[in-house]
Amino acid sequence: MQGAWISKWLCRKAVDNLSPYRDRRFEGTQEEFEVALRTSTTVYVGNLSFYTTEEQIYEVFSRTGEIKRIIMGLDKNTKTPCGFCFVIYYTREDTEDCVKYISGTILDDRPIRVDFDWGFVEGRQFGRGRSGGQVRDEYRTDYDPGRGGFGKLVQLE
Numbered sequence: 001m002q003g004a005w006i007s008k009w010l011c012r013k014a015v016d017n018l019s020p021y022r023d024r025r026f027e028g029t030q031e032e033f034e035v036a037l038r039t040s041t042t043v044y045v046g047n048l049s050f051y052t053t054e055e056q057i058y059e060v061f062s063r064t065g066e067i068k069r070i071i072m073g074l075d076k077n078t079k080t081p082c083g084f085c086f087v088i089y090y091t092r093e094d095t096e097d098c099v100k101y102i103s104g105t106i107l108d109d110r111p112i113r114v115d116f117d118w119g120f121v122e123g124r125q126f127g128r129g130r131s132g133g134q135v136r137d138e139y140r141t142d143y144d145p146g147r148g149g150f151g152k153l154v155q156l157e
């Protein structure tokens with residue numbers, strides 16, 4: 001009994017190390033989410049400039065392996081890039097190398113964040129913020145010229 005609890009705790013720790021992010025729209029159980037994170041060949045890339053192109057992303061991310069697909073994150077209203085994307089590799093090994101070696105790389109003067117992801121499904125490419133962009137851009141209080149100036153809520157004040 002105690003062994004089962006310890007192995008569950010160790011499993012949770014491993015996922016904590018994989019990603020602190022939990023997608024509230026993932027429809028499966030926590031266990032299914034954890035399996036997906038551990039086996040998927042998709043990464044989420046955050047803190048991108050709105051001006052970074054798919055070609056630039058291709059150039060950087062193909063350093064750790066052959067890329068199957070890139071999906072740019074878009075403002076759901078304007079359909080323009082809003083600072084994130086998904087990159088899908090062919091193999092898990094390339095996916096892990098990507099998180100290990102590319103996260104923190106400077107692209108368009110900003111450190112990008114690469115995170116394991118549970119897998120792309122249609123609709124996930126759109127920002128979930130009320131204004132159409134990413135949620136985090138609504139609460140941002142700094143001025144960030146690469147990500148639309150002030151955060152959306154500050155702009156509305």
Ligand code: GTA
Nearest residue numbers: 021023044115116117124126127128129133134135136139
């Ligand atoms: N794998 O880290 C990630 C990640 N993020 C941040 C977004 N996605 C991610 N995927 C992985 N790892 O498909 C994916 C989403 C979706 C797409 C766009 O990108 O699964 P989003 O960024 O617009 O919306 O998603 P999401 O993910 O629902 O936003 P979330 O996580 O609730 O909030 C993001 C951040 O906003 C928080 O971490 C916090 O910094 C800030 N924030 C949210 N609410 C508040 C608040 N009330 N006050 C202050 N800050 C807040």
